[in-house]
Amino acid sequence: MTRPFALLAFTVVVTAAHVSSLLAADTVTRKSDGKRFLGTITDMSRTEFKVKKQAGEPDVIQANDVTSIDWEGAPPELRLGVTDENGGKYELAFQRYEKSKKDAKNPNDALKTELDYLMARAAARIALTDPDKLATAITGLQAVQKAFPQYFRYYESVSLLGQLQIAKGDFAAARTSFDLLAKAPWNDYKLAAQIATGTILIAENKLDEAVKEFEAAAASAGDSPADQTRKYEAMLGQARALVIQAKHEEALKILETVTDKGPVEESALQAEAYVLQGDALQALGRMKEAALAYLHVDILFSRESTFHAAALFHLSKIWRLVQLKERGDEAEAKLVQNYPNSPWRKKLAAPAE
């Protein structure tokens, strides 16, 4: 086991016994309306928790409706870690969480749990770009879930676990994870589970079934922002399957809707849409338009590291094809510099490989 994960497992065990009584003065920002709640977090479960104010009835916050929590007594590194993680700097985020855990002075149990979940999450995101770390990341997530099953990030971690299992090729395990996710009480989580099933079907090369699954998910999305985001994710999945089936024109129509109407703040969604758009255009021989699609990822969504690396790889090839060699060189240099361990960088290696 690598050092961070060994440490994680250890801390999980040590703090496991203390989660039930979570009490501190914290600030919670709610996703649906941006409202902030000041108080003490209590009655934590995997679906909701309460914010107890000094006077009056406590506010109930749904677990899927949290933008951020500013924890009372958290070291400044924690906030920086969250920023780094949002910026796609997962390694750095992990280090900051780890440091936060060390630096925190008398942290309460809630903060300790939070840090464990965040470390597991960052580790999982690292593993999604580095297949060598998948097994350890899975173990880390499972450990934290087992230790703190009644925590508001539980379902989020289940989703992440499923993604890791797909990446590892363990589709049976992934199905189990997403079945569990489907039991969450919110429609957007159920949709997420359905979308993940479509993703598994793609991985199993059952493309027609995957398209149907995605179509069904998109059709059953409600009007809430969270549901709408899932709808576009489902459309993206559908486009992914269509690209694999070489139905490029069909895929492009869907992708155009995703990039034009999909939520702009969902950068991963947008980044993948542009990469797929580039792939489809490339297959159609529309090289310059493909370059432009990939360029969106490079310029606007570079924090989405997986897609950024893919975009740079394609740009390095396509610029040369459209007689802009020096730009190809630049894209290649950027890929080598920013993603030395990415599979895309390895793919660069040699034309005759």
Place this chain on the structure above:
Amino acid sequence: MTFRLSGYLVLLAWLVPLAMFPAAPARGEEPYLEFVQGLRDQQYYDYALIYLDQIGARSNVPAEIKQVIPYQKAMILLDGSKRARTPEKQTEQLVQALGFLEQFVKNSPNHASAADANSDRAQILLGMGQVEILQSRSPANQGAKREFQGKARDLIAKARQVFQTAFNQHEAAYKKFPVSIDEQKDRQLFASRAQSEVNMITAMLNLAMCTYHEAQTHDTGSTDFKQLLSKAADEFEKMHQRYRSQVGGLYARAWQGKCFEEQNDLQKAMGIYNELLDHPGNEGPLARLKAQTLYFKLICLNSKDRNDNQLAADLADEWLKKHQSESRTETGIGIQWEQAKAFEVLGDKAARESKADAERAWRQARTIATQIVRFPGEFKDASQSMIQRLQVKLGGKEQTPKDFDTAFGLGGQAFRSAIELRKVIDGVKKSRDSAEELAKFEQDWKNEINDAARNFELALALATKRDSAKNISEARLWYAYVNYWQNKNYEAAVLAQYVARTADKDNGSVALDAAFMAMAAFVKAYNENKAPIDQKAEDIRMIIRACNMITDRWPASDKANDARMTLGSIYSGAKKPAEAAEWFGKVPESDPRYAEAQASAGQAYMNAYSNAGRLTGADKPSVEQLNEWLKLAQQHLRTGIAKLTASLPTEGVAPPELVNAKFLLATIIITQGQETEAIKLLLDDPHSVIKAITVADEAARPEKGVTSRKFASGVYKVLLRAYIGTNNLDKGRETMKTLEAITASGGSDGLADVTQLYVDLGKMLKEELDRLKNNGEIERFDKLMTAFETFLNEMVSRKEGHSFGSLSWIGETYFALGETVSSDAAKSTAFYDKAGTAFGDVLTKAAADQNFATPEQLLGVKVRQVRVLRFKKEFEPAETLMGEVLKARPNDIKVQFAACEVYQDWGASGQADSAKKLLAAFRGNRSLGVWGWGEIAAKLRKSKAFKTDPTYVETYLDAIFNGTVARQRYARDLPVKERQKELERCLTELTTTASVMREMSDERYAKFNAIYREVLQEAGKPVADLPRSLNVPVVAPEEEAPDEKKPVAAVVEKKGNQKAAEPKPEPNAMVTIVVLVGICVFGVGGVGWVMFRPKPKLQLAASASKDEAGPVTFLGVGGGGDRPATGFDASPIATPKPRPASVPAATGAKPASRPGAAGAAPAPKSRPKPPAAPGGE
């Protein structure tokens, strides 16, 4: 550390020709190595290796091809290794290449390329030795330094041994040639000896380079190091003495200088570098040599002893400005590194006196180092250190921001400073202050732009959900402006489009400004793309989308009118005149460019009408639609003319846009039988067209504008056509004389142009007739046919006073009429007879009077006479006459084409020996000097102009197509086995061409695909579409039975867009595959083009250089059909320039600045609104 073959290997590029092997396939055979070369050119190394494996397994591949497969594989792996990014992979590929080279040398020790293979082997060994040298110098390897040095020496010793063998082989080969060879008499032998000498020089240079590198295996300054450098310098000197007139000798001189420099003898080194840099010539290998020499010189200038850093910085700057595309090469990065070093030292020096100057220089150094650090190589680490050093020197204010607001603030500050500096620069330029001052401001401006870019990029990377969405949008938009100024057009467009789509509606005009910026950026990218118009479809689509965004979302804004004008221009350029007209027509009357837009709309509708004649099937518009277009064209032109006329005084010369609009209207109305009104429109005041195009001195017509020769001649052609329509013979002849005078005064080739003039006139008449016929306008067709015939007959009946020109015109026009009524054999033959008589008269008169026509003109007439005979199916006399022409013009492609056409038609005619004639069409007829389609294609493919001149490519594709058709027909009468073989060759030819010629137009592809499907069917194969573009064909094993259900051409990877087959070409697919785009009635569109397009860069009369194998020319004796096809080149669209200061829009009744001639894109005049100054100002 990256494994880099030494930079000096670059120099070998001048010495090593691309294909040193059985270059041309035997005529009619599969072009194995050409295909491999094509794949290498496209960097499809993996497919090239697969293909070589495939042909290696086939038993019908000639032994001499199989013999070179290992060598070809080695070359591919060498190419591939240069692109490899990991040292391990690179080494692996080089080792594999080494293995193949050894295999080749062992199996074929006496092969002509064995010596080259040895040289390549040695180069690999030397490259590996260099890696060891670099390892020995790495601080991390200091403990193992000696070991690395030893390994390097061993490898270099091995390399030397192989180089020595190669040298001996090359020297022996060279000595076998006679000392004296007459280049004129034995061109081939002369070229072979020259190549052999080059090989020998290369080997000699390599041996000296071994000595230089061996010196590097010793510690700098050690005795061995010095001794070996001295020895290397002597070896280079000897080479230079012996081969000072060869590039190889000059390279030796450069390396001699390097040896001096490394021995600290800078004076000698500088002397050598200056001598080389002053050497005449800046192309190809000399350019590379000079770049390398400059790099060496910069090292000297930056050395502590010379300390001439300003000169180093300036020289580097000068080079980088001229060679932007090479700035990422190894030498380019070396030059940039020396420039960065120079700026750092300049900053250090300035720090004592001026902090501002010091900071300017350090910032420049940092900008360059930041560029270099992005590339792997020996300067990467050094640049990183420099950046850190400079951060310290630049102090606290240069610290990297940690959040969006700070970075955005700094970016905005730099952006604002850049805007202010630009104003200052504009002021300084106007006041013509000192150049030095201006240069400082320019540099400051660049620094500010770079800072703005860096900070905006950082700001956007640091942005979180907590940051202001409005500020983030603005950061993106300003960053788009910065990218635009830095010529990163696509980046600018991506950012701006994103802002346009996502900016908050309440955020002022940000979204509209952004949308307009995106359009401007795409237009700029389009204009900067130097590819031919037919390869710019994607750029066009991007502009269209950007324009549509503006017209959809802000339809009432001024910018929407800009977008409409741009769309009109774009659709015109994209050959969609109906759409163009629609967009021009949408510009409202309130817009100052209304009149211009109306005229452009009129012209576009007219183009739509004219082009309709070429459309077929469902694409062909109905007669009602055509009439509607013509009506709209007239309507818009009349409105445009009225508006323009009303805005002008009656006196004075008419502005060009009015002249053009009148000319266009005249062109339309003559087709409607309104010749009298057309004549009035052209002649009458106010604003007479004829007066506007008249010049005092015919010889001094400008290249562009309404008084240009092309435009004037276009107007007179219309006038002539109008006189023919009114049967005014006298005025008609008078007009012809004027026309001839205008054309003939066009410089040295004026006489040849007169010939072409009559060819064009005949062709244009035919086009008008064809269009009427195709459009179903029978009444007009009959009327015009009668008018032409009457006019011609009357001309002929006046026996006296005929010139070469008038007889040529008569011949051409009768010929055109014959073609027009080709479905009526008796009628067409009668016209051909009359054409033949007219051409015959020319030849008779010329025989009697030497001054009647030039020999060049007579050759042209003979070619046209051949064409007449061919059309009359009198092939034997056609062949005889063609033999005469070929004797005079053996290398003229047009003549060769005409000869092949005779054989191809002969073969298809069903007359005796048709198989032989078809064979002659694609294999040629040596006795007459006919190359055949195969050789025409091969010669074109090998010509230097092939990569630069689209005419060569198009002609090449025509030759391939015609050759395939001829072979296919030839195969039909063969026994089954032979037929199958020939059909397989057809398939290979087609798949190979479609794979290698990736930019083939859709129209062309459709033709190739149709014949491909036909051949598959005849070969009993499943019918499939021709794999295109990235699809690389896998050649079916030859033992595959013809009746097996497998397709001959499978596809390795299905990526491309396989289009459905278009309607098949005419079964009797003759050679004429020419589309003179842009020519409408009497060439009006063409005239518009010529008038406003930039001077064509690609001249038809391009002859191959003397070192090409089999030079080909397009001298064009005229009348050889329509060879070569000319595409149309687009005028650049005026790029809206975003400026940081408001630019007042043009208002009032000012006439449009230029006419909207076909394809001459009317420019969007307004510019993107300047961004609001950041920081709330």
